[in-house]
Amino acid sequence: MTNVTAAIAQEEQILFEQTKRKQRYRQFIKGVLFLLPSIVLFSVFLFYPLLRTIYLSFFLTDASGATTVFVGWDNFVTLFQSTIFQQSVKSTFLFVLYTVPLTIIVSLFLAVIANEKLKGIGFFRTIFSSTMGISVAAASVFWLYLFHPTIGFLNIIMEVFGLEKIGWLTDPSWALIAVSATTIWMNIGFTFLILLGGLQSIDKYLYESADVDGAGYFYKLRRITIPMLSPTLFFVVTVTIINAFQTFGQVDILTQGGPQNATNLIVYSIYREAFTNYQFGSASAQAIILFIIILFMTIIQFKLGERKVHYQ
Amino acid sequence: MSYIELKDITKSYHAGNNILEEIDLTIEKGEFFVLVGPSGSGKSTLLRMIAGLEEVTGGILKMDEKIVNHLQPKDRNLSMVFQNYALYPHLSVEQNILFGLKAKKISKTEQQKRLKETAEMMGLSDLLGRKPRQLSGGQRQRVALARSVVSEAPLCLMDEPLSNLDAKLRAQMRVEIRRLQKQLGLTLIYVTHDQVEAMTMGDRIMVLNDGKIQQVGKPITLYNEPANLFVASFIGSPKMNIGRAEIKEAPGLLVNNTLAFSADARLQEALEVHKDIVVGIRPEHIQPATHYEATHSLEVVNVEQLGNETSLALDVGGELWTAKWPGQWEIETGHLLEVYISQEHLSFFDAQTEKLIRPASFSGHGEVQAI
Numbered sequence: 260m261t262n263v264t265a266a267i268a269q270e271e272q273i274l275f276e277q278t279k280r281k282q283r284y285r286q287f288i289k290g291v292l293f294l295l296p297s298i299v300l301f302s303v304f305l306f307y308p309l310l311r312t313i314y315l316s317f318f319l320t321d322a323s324g325a326t327t328v329f330v331g332w333d334n335f336v337t338l339f340q341s342t343i344f345q346q347s348v349k350s351t352f353l354f355v356l357y358t359v360p361l362t363i364i365v366s367l368f369l370a371v372i373a374n375e376k377l378k379g380i381g382f383f384r385t386i387f388s389s390t391m392g393i394s395v396a397a398a399s400v401f402w403l404y405l406f407h408p409t410i411g412f413l414n415i416i417m418e419v420f421g422l423e424k425i426g427w428l429t430d431p432s433w434a435l436i437a438v439s440a441t442t443i444w445m446n447i448g449f450t451f452l453i454l455l456g457g458l459q460s461i462d463k464y465l466y467e468s469a470d471v472d473g474a475g476y477f478y479k480l481r482r483i484t485i486p487m488l489s490p491t492l493f494f495v496v497t498v499t500i501i502n503a504f505q506t507f508g509q510v511d512i513l514t515q516g517g518p519q520n521a522t523n524l525i526v527y528s529i530y531r532e533a534f535t536n537y538q539f540g541s542a543s544a545q546a547i548i549l550f551i552i553i554l555f556m557t558i559i560q561f562k563l564g565e566r567k568v569h570y571q
Numbered sequence: 572m573s574y575i576e577l578k579d580i581t582k583s584y585h586a587g588n589n590i591l592e593e594i595d596l597t598i599e600k601g602e603f604f605v606l607v608g609p610s611g612s613g614k615s616t617l618l619r620m621i622a623g624l625e626e627v628t629g630g631i632l633k634m635d636e637k638i639v640n641h642l643q644p645k646d647r648n649l650s651m652v653f654q655n656y657a658l659y660p661h662l663s664v665e666q667n668i669l670f671g672l673k674a675k676k677i678s679k680t681e682q683q684k685r686l687k688e689t690a691e692m693m694g695l696s697d698l699l700g701r702k703p704r705q706l707s708g709g710q711r712q713r714v715a716l717a718r719s720v721v722s723e724a725p726l727c728l729m730d731e732p733l734s735n736l737d738a739k740l741r742a743q744m745r746v747e748i749r750r751l752q753k754q755l756g757l758t759l760i761y762v763t764h765d766q767v768e769a770m771t772m773g774d775r776i777m778v779l780n781d782g783k784i785q786q787v788g789k790p791i792t793l794y795n796e797p798a799n800l801f802v803a804s805f806i807g808s809p810k811m812n813i814g815r816a817e818i819k820e821a822p823g824l825l826v827n828n829t830l831a832f833s834a835d836a837r838l839q840e841a842l843e844v845h846k847d848i849v850v851g852i853r854p855e856h857i858q859p860a861t862h863y864e865a866t867h868s869l870e871v872v873n874v875e876q877l878g879n880e881t882s883l884a885l886d887v888g889g890e891l892w893t894a895k896w897p898g899q900w901e902i903e904t905g906h907l908l909e910v911y912i913s914q915e916h917l918s919f920f921d922a923q924t925e926k927l928i929r930p931a932s933f934s935g936h937g938e939v940q941a942i
Contacts, residue, residue: 464657467624472671472722473645482670486661569661 309550315543322537334544344545346520347528350435354524355503357439358446362499363492365443366450371484373451374458384455391448395508402441403428403513428514431521438522441509446502450495457491458484489568497560504553525549574600574758575621575726580630582616582782591617591782594630598760600725603752605773606762609805613782615730618762622728623647634726649726650719654734656711658703665699668717685721692751693717709740716748720755727752729761733768745772766806770794778802796930800920803851803927809882812857812892815922816848826850827888830867832914841929847922856916856931857885857894865909874902883908 291298316334318326338344369387373380390398405412406427414424427437461484469479485492507526510516516523516531523531525545533542575598582591591613598604606614619625621632623644632640639647650671658667668689672682690696693713703711712732719727732748733741749772752759763769769776770790778785778793778801785805786798797803797811804810814826823833824842834842842848860866872891873884876899883894883902894910902908919928 462655462657464653464655465659467622467644468651468653468657468718469670469674470624470644471622471649471651472674472718474671474674478674482662483659486659489661 312543312546315539316547318540320537320539324537324539326540330540334540335548338541338544338548343520343523344528347523347525350520350522351504351524353435354439354442354506354522355500357436358442358503359496359499361439362443362446362450363496366447366454366495367492369447369451370454370458371480373455388448388452388455390445391452393445393448395445396512398445399441399509399512402437402444402509406437406513429518431519434514434518434521438506438509438513441513442503442506445509446499450499453495454488454491457488461487486569493560493564493568497557500556500560501553504549504556525552574598574602574635575760576631576633577621578631578633580617580620580627580632582613582620582625582628589628589782591620594784596777596784596787598758600758601756603749603759603761603772603774605769605776606760606779607766607769607776607805608764608779608785610764612779614762614764614779617779618728618730618760621760622649622651647726648724649728650722650724651728652715652719652730652732654731656703656715656732656735658711658714660703662702663699664695664701664703664706664714667703667714668695668699668721671718671722685723689717689721692720708736709744712736712740712744716751720751725756726758726760729759731763732761733763734765741768748772767808770806776806778805780805796927797851797918798927800849800851800925803918803920807853809854809893809895811851811853811918812887813849813851814887814890814892816850816919818842818848824848824850827890829869829888830912832912832917834914838919838929841919845921845923845928848928849920849922849925851918851920852892852912852916853931854882854893854895855897856912857883857892858911859896859900860909860911863911863913866911866913868907868909871902871904871906871908874900874904885910 315324315326317329317331319328319330321327373384373387393401404410408414408424408426408429411427413427417424425433427433465483465487466479469483474482505526506524507530510522510524510527511530514522516527526549529542529545529549532538532545575596577594577596580591580594580596581589583589594617606617608614616625620627623639623642623646627640631638634647659670662670665686668686669682672685686699687696690699693716695710695713695717698706698710698714703714706714712735715732729748733744736744745768748759748761751757761768761772770793773790775788776790776793777787780801786793786802790806793802793806797806800813804813814830817825817828818834823831825831869885869887869892871883872886875882875884878899880898881896881900881902883896883900885892885894885908915932918931920926921928
């Protein structure tokens with residue numbers, strides 16, 4: 260009698276385990292189904308190209324991009340020995356240095372003044388964020404005219420002040436600065452909008468309490484606004500840096516990487532290597548290096564940022 | 572000595588649409604003054620005007636005999652506690668408390684001295700290094716209070732400071748705030764929508780509705796002699812029972828077509844002047860017919876046992892009235908209940924103007940006991 264009941268209990272136990280496993284399996288399938296769209300999209304547009312790029316970077320290719328000779332690390336070694344690539348990396352870092360801090364500072368300033376509750380402030384907010392709606396090509400052409408050596412607005416101003424005309428896009432010592440100025444102008448719209456959003460989400464009671472406590476404008480800015488804005492600032496800095504490393508459009512339209520490779524930023528250099536020189540292997544190697552640089556910059560930023568950012 | 576004086580204060584955001592009208596008020600030094608009213612009555616706006624966070628549209632605001640209409644908040648020498656405490660989330664408790672002192676560039680030694688005193692007084696000494704998100708609701712509330720105490724401003728404004736706390740903590744903080752105010756001799760203006768807070772904390776209460784003052788006075792006065800129907804139903808919990816009265820075959824009156832009362836000579840006079848009359852009676856004045864002979868019998872609709880008292884819902888001519896009996900009573904719903912209602916406990920209001928005609932005549936003797 261007791262043996263029979265024990266056997267039944269055991270059977271039940273096995274059945275129970277089986278059902279549980281079946282259910283878990285079903286749950287897993289369901290979860291994967293939900294993830295499937297992003298898995299497919301990421302695979303097609305991200306993972307496969309990334310792996311393909313890594314693969315290509317170890318080969319020489321013909322003009323159609325088919326691999327010909329396996330060269331191992333040779334592509335990378337050649338790159339690091341090439342003065343043009345070194346120049347390209349240097350220009351890129353300089354470009355990041357010129358554009359990121361200035362973009363942030365100018366946008367922050369605009370966001371702070373546009374955050375004041377004044378009549379007609381909506382008009383200024385629209386103006387300040389308007390560059391977000393302008394395409395890279397349109398903005399570049401617009402600046403191309405401003406930089407024009409004879410009829411350009413900038414040189415007309417220089418003339419008015421009795422200064423010598425500058426070949427903004429033809430002088431190697433000015434070209435990178437000119438491209439940076441264009442980029443800053445173009446990025447301000449987005450950065451401004453995000454920072455303004457960050458400012459508006461700061462609780463107004465904090466300012467009122469500070470008012471009652473007798474805090475002045477700059478004290479409030481330093482002790483409340485900046486710390487409360489730090490998560491937003493951090494986000495904006497990260498995005499701006501990544502964007503700066505990936506700059507392509509303005510360079511292509513304004514300078515084509517010249518003069519004397521002064522504005523030959525890495526992405527432009529990759530493009531030229533691949534689609535002008537048909538060196539897909541070397542271009543892929545550059546792409547991998549850029550990927551690693553951006554990855555490292557972002558990791559460093561997160562390590563530093565964590566200490567300074569106050570998440571609520 | 573009047574410390575704060577409001578003369579004919581008005582406020583409007585759009586011309587012709589006043590959200591506060593003709594506010595005349597004086598507040599004495601060291602007084603605990605409560606502004607109470609339903610949401611949207613303008614009480615917070617009035618407080619923010621006193622603080623200087625909102626502009627005064629019309630009228631004169633005086634503090635210490637000086638007109639302060641156009642002074643910045645920081646020049647008014649006051650502190651304020653906000654409903655959501657307005658603690659700086661990125662600063663520690665210590666930095667939060669010292670924020671104002673640092674802004675005013677008070678010396679380091681003085682800062683530390685005041686910090687120590689305040690932290691001890693508020694029981695925050697062990698929490699100084701924490702961030703606000705690591706604190707419980709009650710502790711945050713204490714930090715907000717400490718910020719106000721540390722400023723040593725003689726006037727403190729509080730805007731619904733307890734509304735984010737649970738009921739138990741609220742009762743405890745009520746006592747603490749009251750004690751703090753007495754201890755420091757603060758003049759305190761306290762805004763709340765909770766009439767229990769107003770009754771229990773205030774030296775004087777101002778009831779505000781739709782931007783107009785309804786009544787200013789001591790809590791007990793407001794309870795016993797409410798100036799109009801609004802105050803009558805707003806102050807007191809459960810609220811005062813209100814019924815429409817008709818004069819039936821003088822000298823008597825009939826409330827809600829159900830309850831008959833006799834009218835004395837003085838009442839008759841009053842009834843002749845005012846055509847429509849509304850009577851009010853407090854729940855505790857509908858009494859059990861044990862010590863007295865029953866005057867009316869009413870149908871019991873619902874019984875709530877609270878342990879120390881029993882709350883009854885009674886049907887009076889189609890309206891629900893509440894009665895509150897001390898102690899525990901075993902009463903079944905649906906039955907007729909014998910009750911004692913004395914005519915002298917009735918308050919009379921004019922139905923048109925909603926103004927008080929005659930308060931319950933018992934008041935002044937017997938109800939408030941002084942020891």
